[in-house]
Amino acid sequence: MIVEFGLGTSLRRGSYTEAAARAVRAALWRNSINLAEYMGVGKEDMVIDVHIGCARPDRVDTSVLAEVFPYGKTSFTVSEGGLDVARPEGTGNPTVMAQAALIVSVEVPHA
Numbered sequence: 359m360i361v362e363f364g365l366g367t368s369l370r371r372g373s374y375t376e377a378a379a380r381a382v383r384a385a386l387w388r389n390s391i392n393l394a395e396y397m398g399v400g401k402e403d404m405v406i407d408v409h410i411g412c413a414r415p416d417r418v419d420t421s422v423l424a425e426v427f428p429y430g431k432t433s434f435t436v437s438e439g440g441l442d443v444a445r446p447e448g449t450g451n452p453t454v455m456a457q458a459a460l461i462v463s464v465e466v467p468h469a
Contacts, residue, residue, distance in 0.1 A: 360393055360462040362386070365455065372451025374417040377440070378410045381458035382426050385406020397464050404430035405463045413455040430462075 366380025393402040406427060410418060420434040444451040 362460045364458045368454040374412050374414050375419045375422050377454040377456035378425055380420050381456045385458050387462045397466055399428040399464050406430040406432045406443045407461040409459040410436040413440050414440040
């Protein structure tokens with residue numbers, strides 16, 4: 359019913375998990391989602407499919423991402439995407455960019 363998008367970065371540490379968490383926060387806190395109230399269900403009943411794109415999907419800890427969500431049932435798909443930007447001097451961690459897409463739905467009881 360709702361799709362939200364966000365971009366997150368880790369500028370110096372090269373943390374893919376932190377970049378993904380910032381992308382999730384950007385998607386969540388940009389909007390006030392009243393879907394549960396509108397559909398007459400509890401917020402804890404929202405189903406949130408989280409898709410993360412970053413250059414190193416194996417370095418994203420989804421248990422950390424799950425803690426970002428205040429409610430809802432989350433599932434995660436982390437795939438290759440995003441962007442790593444190398445430092446001009448050629449040393450150190452790259453700047454990591456991750457994208458998040460949150461697909462929110464609810465099971466609506468039949469009347």
